[in-house]
Amino acid sequence: DASLKRAALDYGDKAVIARHDSLAAFRSAPEREGGRLVLVETDGAVSFQDFQFSTGDTLLLGRESAGSPGELYEAAQASVRIPMRREVRSLNVVVAGAVVLTEAMRQTGAWEKF
Numbered sequence: 815d816a817s818l819k820r821a822a823l824d825y826g827d828k829a830v831i832a833r834h835d836s837l838a839a840f841r842s843a844p845e846r847e848g849g850r851l852v853l854v855e856t857d858g859a860v861s862f863q864d865f866q867f868s869t870g871d872t873l874l875l876g877r878e879s880a881g882s883p884g885e886l887y888e889a890a891q892a893s894v895r896i897p898m899r900r901e902v903r904s905l906n907v908v909v910a911g912a913v914v915l916t917e918a919m920r921q922t923g924a925w926e927k928f
């Protein structure tokens with residue numbers, strides 16, 4: 815997929831990419847066992863800074879233009895948001911993912927495992 819290769823830049827060969835036929839198939843994948851699905855959205859229930867991340871959590875981010883479909887809201891065990899000034903709509907989805915992932919890795923000690 816050309817857009818994925820372009821987005822991955824020099825790091826694509828370091829990522830493990832798995833495509834699932836459906837949300838149900840994704841949720842039943844062995845790596846989802848025991849972990850929560852945490853939705854990152856502009857209307858998330860709690861600030862990502864106040865959320866307690868756990869090893870095994872999976873972060874889900876919706877599309878920049880349309881947000882997350884209802885089925886993701888229903889599937890998620892938690893939702894977080896990045897606090898924003900009122901006059902600012904949202905961050906780019908890659909930036910938002912990096913911000914929340916960094917905090918999740920800090921909380922769970924994942925940085926030390928590299």
